[in-house]
Amino acid sequence: xxxxxxxxxxxxxxxxxxxxxxxxxxxxxxxxxxxxxxxxxxxxxxxxxxxxxxxxxxxxxxxxxxxxxxxxxxxxxxxxxxxxxxxxxxxxxxxxxxxxxxxxxxxxxxxxxxxxxxxxxxxxxxxxxxxxxxxxxxxxxxxxxxxxxxxxxxxxxxxxxxxxxxxxxxxxxxxxxxxxxxxxxxxxxxxxxxxxxxxxxxxxxxxxxxxxxxxxxxxxxxxxxxxxxxxxxxxxxxxxxxxxxxxxxxxxxxxxxxxxxxxxxxxxxxxxxxxxxxxxxxxxxxxxxxxxxxxxxxxxxxxxxxxxxxxxxxxxxxxxxxxxxxxxxxxxxxxxxxxxxxxxxxxxxxxxxxxxxxxxxxxxxxxxxxxxxxxxxxxxxxxxxxxxxxxxxxxxxxxxxxxxxxxxxxxxxxxxxxxxxxxxxxxxxxxxxxxxxxxxxxxxxxxxxxxxxxxxxxxxxxxxxxxxxxxxxxxxxxxxxxxxxxxxxxxxxxxxxxxxxxxxxxxxxxxxxxxxxxxxxxxxxxxxxxxxxxxxxxxxxxxxxxxxxxxxx
Amino acid sequence: xxxxxxxxxxxxxxxxxxxxxxxxxxxxxxxxxxxxxxxxxxxxxxxxxxxxxxxxxxxxxxxxxxxxxxxxxxxxxxxxxxxxxxxxxxxxxxxxxxxxxxxxxxxxxxxxxxxxxxxxxxxxxxxxxxxxxxxxxxxxxxxxxxxxxxxxxxxxxxxxxxxxxxxxxxxxxxxxxxxxxxxxxxxxxxxxxxxxxxxxxxxxxxxxxxxxxxxxxxxxxxxxxxxxxxxxxxxxxxxxxxxxxxxxxxxxxxxxxxxxxxxxxxxxxxxxxxxxxxxxxxxxxxxxxxxxxxxxxxxxxxxxxxxxxxxxxxxxxxxxxxxxxxxxxxxxxxxxxxxxxxxxxxxxxxxxxxxxxxxxxxxxxxxxxxxxxxxxxxxxxxxxxxxxxxxxxxxxxxxxxxxxxxxxxxxxxxxxxxxxxxxxxxxxxxxxxxx
Ligand SMILES: Cc1cc2nc3c(=O)[nH]c(=O)nc-3n(C[C@H](O)[C@H](O)[C@H](O)COP(=O)(O)O)c2cc1C
Ligand code: SF4
Ligand code: SF4
Ligand code: FES
Numbered sequence: 001x002x003x004x005x006x007x008x009x010x011x012x013x014x015x016x017x018x019x020x021x022x023x024x025x026x027x028x029x030x031x032x033x034x035x036x037x038x039x040x041x042x043x044x045x046x047x048x049x050x051x052x053x054x055x056x057x058x059x060x061x062x063x064x065x066x067x068x069x070x071x072x073x074x075x076x077x078x079x080x081x082x083x084x085x086x087x088x089x090x091x092x093x094x095x096x097x098x099x100x101x102x103x104x105x106x107x108x109x110x111x112x113x114x115x116x117x118x119x120x121x122x123x124x125x126x127x128x129x130x131x132x133x134x135x136x137x138x139x140x141x142x143x144x145x146x147x148x149x150x151x152x153x154x155x156x157x158x159x160x161x162x163x164x165x166x167x168x169x170x171x172x173x174x175x176x177x178x179x180x181x182x183x184x185x186x187x188x189x190x191x192x193x194x195x196x197x198x199x200x201x202x203x204x205x206x207x208x209x210x211x212x213x214x215x216x217x218x219x220x221x222x223x224x225x226x227x228x229x230x231x232x233x234x235x236x237x238x239x240x241x242x243x244x245x246x247x248x249x250x251x252x253x254x255x256x257x258x259x260x261x262x263x264x265x266x267x268x269x270x271x272x273x274x275x276x277x278x279x280x281x282x283x284x285x286x287x288x289x290x291x292x293x294x295x296x297x298x299x300x301x302x303x304x305x306x307x308x309x310x311x312x313x314x315x316x317x318x319x320x321x322x323x324x325x326x327x328x329x330x331x332x333x334x335x336x337x338x339x340x341x342x343x344x345x346x347x348x349x350x351x352x353x354x355x356x357x358x359x360x361x362x363x364x365x366x367x368x369x370x371x372x373x374x375x376x377x378x379x380x381x382x383x384x385x386x387x388x389x390x391x392x393x394x395x396x397x398x399x400x401x402x403x404x405x406x407x408x409x410x411x412x413x414x415x416x417x418x419x420x421x422x423x424x425x426x427x428x429x430x431x432x433x434x435x436x437x438x439x440x441x442x443x444x445x446x447x448x449x450x451x452x453x454x455x456x457x458x459x460x461x462x463x464x465x466x467x468x469x470x471x472x473x474x475x476x477x478x479x480x481x482x483x484x485x486x487x488x489x490x491x492x493x494x495x496x497x498x499x500x501x502x503x504x505x506x507x508x509x510x511x512x513x514x515x516x517x518x519x520x521x522x523x524x525x526x527x528x529x530x531x532x533x534x535x536x537x538x539x540x541x542x543x544x545x546x547x548x549x550x551x552x553x
Numbered sequence: 554x555x556x557x558x559x560x561x562x563x564x565x566x567x568x569x570x571x572x573x574x575x576x577x578x579x580x581x582x583x584x585x586x587x588x589x590x591x592x593x594x595x596x597x598x599x600x601x602x603x604x605x606x607x608x609x610x611x612x613x614x615x616x617x618x619x620x621x622x623x624x625x626x627x628x629x630x631x632x633x634x635x636x637x638x639x640x641x642x643x644x645x646x647x648x649x650x651x652x653x654x655x656x657x658x659x660x661x662x663x664x665x666x667x668x669x670x671x672x673x674x675x676x677x678x679x680x681x682x683x684x685x686x687x688x689x690x691x692x693x694x695x696x697x698x699x700x701x702x703x704x705x706x707x708x709x710x711x712x713x714x715x716x717x718x719x720x721x722x723x724x725x726x727x728x729x730x731x732x733x734x735x736x737x738x739x740x741x742x743x744x745x746x747x748x749x750x751x752x753x754x755x756x757x758x759x760x761x762x763x764x765x766x767x768x769x770x771x772x773x774x775x776x777x778x779x780x781x782x783x784x785x786x787x788x789x790x791x792x793x794x795x796x797x798x799x800x801x802x803x804x805x806x807x808x809x810x811x812x813x814x815x816x817x818x819x820x821x822x823x824x825x826x827x828x829x830x831x832x833x834x835x836x837x838x839x840x841x842x843x844x845x846x847x848x849x850x851x852x853x854x855x856x857x858x859x860x861x862x863x864x865x866x867x868x869x870x871x872x873x874x875x876x877x878x879x880x881x882x883x884x885x886x887x888x889x890x891x892x893x894x895x896x897x898x899x900x901x902x903x904x905x906x907x908x909x910x911x912x913x914x915x916x917x918x919x920x921x922x923x924x925x926x927x928x929x930x931x932x933x934x935x936x937x938x939x940x941x942x943x944x945x946x947x948x949x950x951x952x953x954x955x956x957x958x959x960x961x962x963x964x965x966x967x968x969x970x971x972x973x974x975x976x977x978x979x980x981x982x983x984x985x986x987x988x
Contacts, residue, residue, distance in 0.1 A: 043742055044898040046939050057938040063742060085935035089904040122928055125911035149897065168737070168897070171720070173907045175897035 002068035007075055019061035019072055020048055024551045028074050031083060031112050033198045034150035035062035037550055038255050039159055045150050047112070049082045050074045058082050062551075080116065087117040093128045093173050095145040103200030105213040109148065128173050136166070136177070137185030139205055139259055140194055144176040147201035153177060153193040160256065161350065163187040177201075188258045188348055195245055196255070196553070204243070206263070211235075211242045219482040220247060222469050224315065224462055225261030226345075227355040229471030232257060234265070234463060239483040241265040241463055248553070251475060255553060258352045268461045270439050271429040273396075274487035277456040285488065285498075292420065292455050293502050296390075299418045300332075303389045309336035309382070312373060313394035314357035315424075316459075317467025318476070319512060320492030321359070321366040322519045324394060327496045330505050332392065337372055338379040339363070340394060343401045353472055358462075361470035366519070380405060383412035390418045394492065395459075396427040396449045413452050421453035422495055424461055458489040465491035466512055476520075558770050558782075558790045559763070560806040562651045569685050571692040574653035580698060582769035586661040587704035589772075591622070594665035598768065600776035602788030604809075606643075607633050607724075607761030608839065608867050609943075610856040612786075619748035620666045620756050627669035629757040630662055631733065631747075632765055635676045635717050635724035638839035639890060640872040643792040644762035646804050648675070648682035651766070652689040656712065658765035660703060661772055663710045666758060671712040673762075674729050677719030686714055721894035725942050726759040728896065739896045740942035763792055784810030787855040787866075793822070797835075797873030800824035810858075813837065814850040816871060823873070830875040834958065838867020840887050841947035843954030844874075863954070879974035880962045884955040885913035891948040901936040902945030909933055909952055916963060919971035926963055930956055 003012045006023050013022045018041075020030050033045035043060035050061045053071040058079070061072075073079060090109065098104040130144030154166045154177065165185045169178040179185055185193070194202045213235075221234035223244060230253035233245040244265050246257040276288030283291070299308070310328045312321065328334055347354040364370050376399045382388050391413070398406050413419055427448040429439030450456045462469075464485040470476045485491065490498070493515060500507025509515040561577065562568020571579070586594055599614025620628060632655065636644040647655055659671045675683050690712050693699040701709045715733055717723045723732040727741035730752045751757020767789055771779045780788040787809040793816055794804045801824040807816065813835060817823045826832055832847045837854070843864040845852070852858050859866045874883065888910035897903040912929055915921050929952055937949040956963060965973050 042898070043941070044900070046900050049939055060742075082935060082939055085932070086900050086939070088932075089900045089908070089935075092904040092908045122924075122932075123908075125908060125915070128907065148900070149903065170897075171722075171737070172892060172895040172897040173903050175903070 002066050002070070004066045004068075004070045004072060006072045013066055017066050019050060019052075019059070019064045019066055019070075020551050022066050023050075023061065023072070023074055024549050027549075029552065030061050030074055031108075031116065032062055032551065033108055033148055034152060035551065036152050036155075036196055036255075036553055039152060039155040039196075042151055042155070045086070045148065047083065047086050049079060049086070051076050051079050083112070083116045084119065087113055088119075088122070090148050091121075092123060092125070093130075093145070094148075095127065097146070101146065101200035102203050102208055102210075102213070103146075103197075107200060108198035130176060134176075135205075136179055136202075137190050139190050140185050141203050141205060141208060142177055143201050143203070146199050147177060148199055149175055149177075150198060152196045152198065153202060156189075156193050156196060157185070157187070160192070161187045161189050166193075188260070188352055189256055189350065191259050191262055192246065192256045207243045211237050216242055217482070219463075219480045221462065221479040221482065222358065222471075222477050223257055223261045223264060224267070224358040224469075225258065225264040225356065226347075226353040227357060227360055227472040228253065228261075228351050228353050229358055229469050229475070229477050230257040230261060230351060231477065234482050236463070236482045239486065241268050241482070252471060252473075252477070253351055256351060258348075258350070260346070261352070265463075266438065267425070268463045268486075271425045271427070272487060272489070273423050273426045273450060273456060273458040274489070275458060276488065277450065277453070279454065280451075285490070288455060288457060289498060289502050292457075292499055295418055295454060296331075296420075296503065299390045303417070305332070305334045306336065307388055308332045308334040308390040309338060309379065309388045309392075310334065311338045311340040311376075311379065311391065311393040311395075312363055312367075313397065314339070314341040314355075314360040314363055315395050315397065316359060316362075316492050317462065317465070317469060317479075318359065318362040318366055318519060319465075319467050319515055320394075320459075320496070321362055322515060323493040323496035323500075323507065325366055326507055327392075327500055330507065331500050331503050332390075335372065336382075336388065337367070337374065339370075339373050339376055339399060340397055341399045342397045343399050355472065358471070359469040361472060361474055362468070362476075365470050365476075376400060376409075377405065380409050380412060383416070384408065386415075389416060391416055392420045392422070393449070394422050396421060396423040396425050398449075410447070410449070410452070413449065414447075419453050420455045420457070421449050422457040422459055422492065423450065424459050424489070426450050457495055458487060459495060460485040460489040460491045464489065465493075467491075467493075468516075557806050559647065559651075559654070559766060559792055560804070563646055563804070563806075565650070568650045569652050569689060571653060571689065571696070574651070578773070579653055580657055582773040583657050583660045583664075583698070583704055586664050586772050587706050591665050591667065594661065594772065597776045598665070598771055601767075601771040601779040602776075602783060602786055603764065603767050603771060603779065604787055604856060605761055606763035606767070606791070606868065608638060608841070608865075610787075610866055613760065613764050613767075616748065616760070617662075617666055617758065619746065620668075620758055621749065622667065624756060626755050628667060629752050629755055630659060630666075630668040630671040631726075631729065631752060631757055631759045632659060632671065632673040633724060633726065633729060633759055633761045634673050634679070634682075635729060636679065636762070637676055637721040637724045638841060638868050638870070639887070640796055640836060641794060641839045641868040641870040642796075643794045643804050643868065643870055645679050645682060646792065647762050647766050648679065649685055652682075652686045653693075654766045654769060655686070655762055656689055656693055656698075658768040659712055660698065660710060661768050662758065662760070662765060664704075664706060664708050667708065668758060669709060669711075671710060672733055672752070673712065673714045674723070674733060675714055675716050676724075677717045680716055683714050683716055690714070720896075721890075722896045722942075722944060725944065728942065729759070730757065737896070739898050740944075742941055782808050784808075784853060784855050786857060791854070791869050793854070794868075794870035795823045795873070796870070798827045798830040798875045799873050800827055810853045810855045812851050812853055813871065816854070817850065817873060826873070826875065830877075832873060833876045833878065834874040834880065836872040836874070837864055838869050838871070840872070840890065841865070841943075841950060842867040843950045844880075844958055845954075846958055864950075877975060879917070879972055880955050880959040881913065881917045881966050882972065882974070884951060885910060885917050887951050888913050888948060891944060891951070895944060896942075899940040899945060902940045902948075905932060905936045906945065906948050909948060913952075916966050917972055919966060919969065921963070921967040923964075923967055925967070926956060926960075 043063035049058035231247040341357040497508030723738035728738035892906040
């Protein structure tokens with residue numbers, strides 16, 4: 001293993017370690033633009049130059065492997081001067097339009113300028129004109145003047161999606177990023193190029209000019225778009241989600257997330273069921289709970305346990321499902337449980353899974369397997385056979401794309417004696433949303449489930465509560481509350497607690513932590529998601545805690 | 554030089570024909586090499602003191618010895634015929650008038666290093682030479698000089714010509730390799746050097762046209778003879794292209810290490826400055842070399858002698874500059890060249906070349922300020938040690954040497970607010986005969 005001296009400190013590193021990586025292990029954060037830990041290394045930006053003794057040329061630390069006995073200086077006068085110069089060279093043709101740039105506030109160029117340059121400008125020459133608004137594809141817009149030509153976006157499309165849409169065109173300071181003729185930047189991950197663009201050259205159509213980044217707060221969360229459970233930064237401002245950005249987790253999503261998943265943030269704000277309803281009337285929680293208690297009490301008296309059923313939603317957190325289990329068990333006293341959730345959809349080899357529900361494995365975990373949960377189709381059959389009279393359903397999703405089955409279900413719901421819907425959405429818009437996450441309005445000839453419900457209870461999204469999803473690989477991933485429940489909604493675990501308490505059972509918890517302890521704490525080991533414990537802490541502090549520190553993105 | 558080695562057919566119209574070449578002992582060297590071991594050939598080239606003629610002057614034999622011999626994969630020879638250095642026009646003479654000397658050089662080189670394929674990478678503007686070279690290649694195939702088991706050895710060799718899409722940067726060896734692979738000419742980071750990872754990731758020898766054309770005489774007449782034609786560490790005859798307002802511009806063959814004065818003044822070569830023209834400066838080997846003043850006229854044309862004074866022998870094509878030429882304008886012109894030709898990968902070269910061109914333009918136009926001189930010096934100094942290839946640093950040599958050698962011209966522009974030299978028009982470039 002080679003030993004290298006960096007700024008007079010010696011360190012032994014693995015063979016093949018680069019100078020930048022070795023420096024990171026000693027705590028030196030060498031500035032860089034083109035280097036990205038997940039991509040190949042072109043060493044073109046020259047921001048990371050360091051001085052290597054006995055070498056007349058400065059060397060790109062991102063590219064240079066450590067040799068035994070090498071002596072490196074990352075903070076010498078020559079290096080500091082070179083950094084200043086690279087920043088100055090970048091600014092020669094840069095428009096410095098930070099006031100109107102979406103990247104301002106999270107821009108590497110701004111940050112490094114403040115850290116390493118911040119000198120009086122020596123530029124008097126005219127700048128090269130570039131394209132200012134150039135759509136590369138449906139989601140991403142390019143600004144050639146802000147581009148520093150680090151080629152991160154090009155390499156992403158070559159190496160991660162392997163779709164090869166992008167290239168550099170022209171040469172010298174006229175170089176710009178372009179798609180190949182006849183192509184668009186239109187892959188499932190195109191917006192990741194916006195994330196990795198170190199400057200404001202690539203912007204997402206969806207986020208352009210929407211919100212200054214310093215106004216937003218950020219919460220660690222998990223995407224609900226599919227069962228992969230990509231870790232995200234949920235950026236929000238004034239109780240509104242502004243965007244999702246992927247959060248590094250080497251076990252789940254690396255640095256990436258898919259475009260359709262990224263757009264699912266819109267579900268937090270669109271088509272929401274805002275208030276409790278009894279029949280057609282908007283009521284408050286007190287009135288809704290009273291109505292629930294009286295109608296359900298009567299129904300429990302009238303119908304056998306086998307005539308009562310519950311539809312579980314894999315959209316809901318483990319905490320909500322834990323309470324659903326207890327509610328079905330202790331209050332409804334039924335074991336007729338059915339699988340709800342969104343129907344399957346598109347998948348690919350990278351991250352996107354066909355199961356569009358984030359927590360199917362959570363149901364498996366909470367209910368100790370899926371044997372106890374029957375298919376949606378069998379629910380419809382049982383309803384049509386008149387076997388089920390009382391149904392408590394979580395979420396308005398109907399887990400099928402088969403129109404006939406949907407229609408049969410809606411018809412059967414109309415025949416129920418008691419139908420309670422506990423849902424985030426009104427169902428007046430259609431799932432799935434279009435590519436931009438906007439929901440087309442539904443063809444409202446048919447009544448919605450909310451309209452059919454005797455009682456409808458608004459539940460909160462994952463952005464409004466703490467919770468846990470278990471992804472397709474069985475990794476339990478906590479997510480945090482970004483803002484208080486919107487409208488008059490409540491988290492599912494609280495709704496069940498409240499209803500259960502009012503029905504004369506002791507179901508509620510004062511604190512979520514108590515529920516979690518009960519749920520995770522005394523579970524049988526083999527029933528547990530296999531990586532539950534270790535991943536829980538890991539996904540909160542994902543910065544590769546298990547291995548050596550690596551250079552930042 | 555009495556005996557012409559590299560240029561013996563330059564004033565004949567039929568020198569490109571195999572028949573003529575063979576009448577003058579052509580392909581004898583290849584036959585001789587076929588009897589030699591690989592090692593013997595390499596050692597001969599090493600001992601000949603042949604230096605790369607593409608600009609960097611790397612000892613050819615040493616570079617050859619970097620090509621790994623124990624590999625199974627096919628290895629490549631790439632002949633750099635992209636001659637694009639401003640002021641340089643020597644390789645094209647070989648390509649046009651003596652292609653067989655080049656091909657014979659390729660054959661011997663391939664025998665020496667077991668190179669299976671050879672590409673001759675021809676500058677787009679020199680496309681007319683492709684037909685000539687291609688015809689010569691066909692003649693060789695017909696004779697069995699190319700193809701399988703050439704000259705009775707077990708060496709196979711196929712030669713292809715490749716026309717560059719046209720960019721100065723494709724003359725840089727790794728930019729050229731990218732170009733050969735069908736990609737934009739963006740130089741690669743070295744190491745690994747082409748000798749290890751070259752075209753199609755295989756070991757690749759890259760040599761300049763003239764370097765390869767020197768190989769047959771080395772083998773034919775021996776390393777010692779070749780080395781003795783030159784000076785210490787710079788062996789053999791050399792092609793010099795002379796340009797500028799001199800009496801006899803053109804390409805001349807002369808020994809390595811000849812003095813610049815002899816090249817300029819001897820009636821055999823440049824014949825002196827034109828009537829009424831006085832020498833103010835010269836650029837020894839293409840625009841990327843630092844400019845020198847007449848007090849360095851007695852310098853030897855060797856890599857060592859030129860490096861002593863901070864310049865370079867480069868391609869050995871000398872540009873002479875007369876007293877009426879504005880050095881600021883010349884520097885600006887060259888800066889525009891490097892700006893135009895920068896591939897745009899490295900930040901310092903991409904943005905620094907254009908910036909210096911614009912600052913030099915401003916000075917030339919009388920809009921300069923004294924601070925601009927420090928700015929130029931400082932800013933171009935930051936390009937030198939911080940780029941992937943040598944194109945960016947070339948601009949540093951240009952700007953620094955012009956600032957250093959002709960500060961008074963820069964000051965005069967700034968102080969007078971205009972260029973003190975006569976204005977320049979296209980008419981000045983017309984040959985004298987047209988007047
Ligand atoms: C910007 C640039 C342009 C170059 N152009 C040429 C060229 O046109 N012809 C050439 O032979 N070498 C050129 N070179 C040098 C080559 O990179 C390489 O060193 C040379 O071809 C090696 O051959 P030699 O060792 O026989 O000289 C250039 C180098 C640079 C940095
Ligand atoms: S658009 Fe962004 S990521 Fe792509 S090359 Fe330009 S600066 Fe780099
Ligand atoms: S120095 Fe200039 S020409 Fe060479 S690789 Fe860098 S940008 Fe391209
Ligand atoms: S050259 Fe190392 S980060 Fe760009």
